[in-house]
């Protein structure tokens with residue numbers, strides 16, 4: 420809380436100092452996290468509403484530090500971006516997710532798709548297409564098994580080189596998803612300019628779909644638009660049965676959220692994958 424009066428300034432600077440200290444501490448801890456094996460991927464199911472089958476999973480990064488405990492990605496991903504550490508972390512994420520998908524494909528879930536988050540900074544500092552090619556080859560995966568989730572921030576920065584990168588990724592054959600759709604400044608513009616396969620409707624829309632007629636109308640319009648563009652729709656943040664029913668009625672392709680399944684370790688997700696696909 421904001422302190423008042425004569426001591427206000429003091430309190431303020433002390434808080435700032437504390438924050439800066441935590442940042443520095445967090446930053447040096449983050450530097451060691453890959454080597455010290457402190458990262459883990461959790462997987463959250465994306466389900467086709469009609470069949471109830473898991474058609475894709477989103478890989479979500481978890482950092483367990485021995486002293487700091489579990490640090491939320493919302494805290495350490497921005498820090499990793501600022502410091503450039505996102506490059507080695509991103510490489511670890513893609514490879515680990517690739518190896519896990521390879522195992523699930525080998526177990527007969529050959530149509531399962533793995534969605535991996537990429538952050539804005541990775542597009543500038545890393546040769547993403549090369550990294551993707553290496554991962555697919557290393558894991559013997561077909562390109563359409565991998566879906567890369569991008570945010571609008573990633574597309575905004577350096578639009579020209581990003582466009583070239585996305586075209587290369589498209590040529591490789593991986594799927595491109597636009598994350599947090601509807602929250603940015605120019606979602607529609609991005610949809611028009613970039614070769615997007617999938618739209619992820621932001622969870623702030625899902626949260627209101629059952630309680631606000633306006634939000635429901637917007638979601639319906641997004642789904643219809645996606646249909647005419649030949650783009651798949653994923654709704655994220657599904658927390659209630661009512662939301663699920665509405666999204667199913669709109670023929671949303673995939674639903675994701677706590678109501679369907681939380682992000683979980685691979686061993687917990689495996690039994691939920693159901694019977695293997697027909698060969």
Ligand code: C2E
Pocket residue numbers: 463478479480491492493496512536537538568598599622655656657658675676677678682
């Ligand atoms: P995101 O990509 O938008 O991921 C969705 C977030 O919503 C995840 O938080 C997920 O656990 C959470 N979530 C899932 N279902 C529900 C629900 O029903 N209700 C609510 N309220 N939340 C739900 P998480 O795992 O804490 O990740 C936060 C953000 O960190 C992600 O947002 C993504 O931007 C970033 N992130 C996570 N893993 C990675 C990664 O490997 N690489 C990069 N670059 N970013 C990552």
Ligand code: CA
Pocket residue numbers: 477536568598
């Ligand atoms: Ca995501």
Ligand code: CA
Pocket residue numbers: 598599619621622655
């Ligand atoms: Ca999202």
Ligand code: CA
Pocket residue numbers: 599
């Ligand atoms: Ca987000």
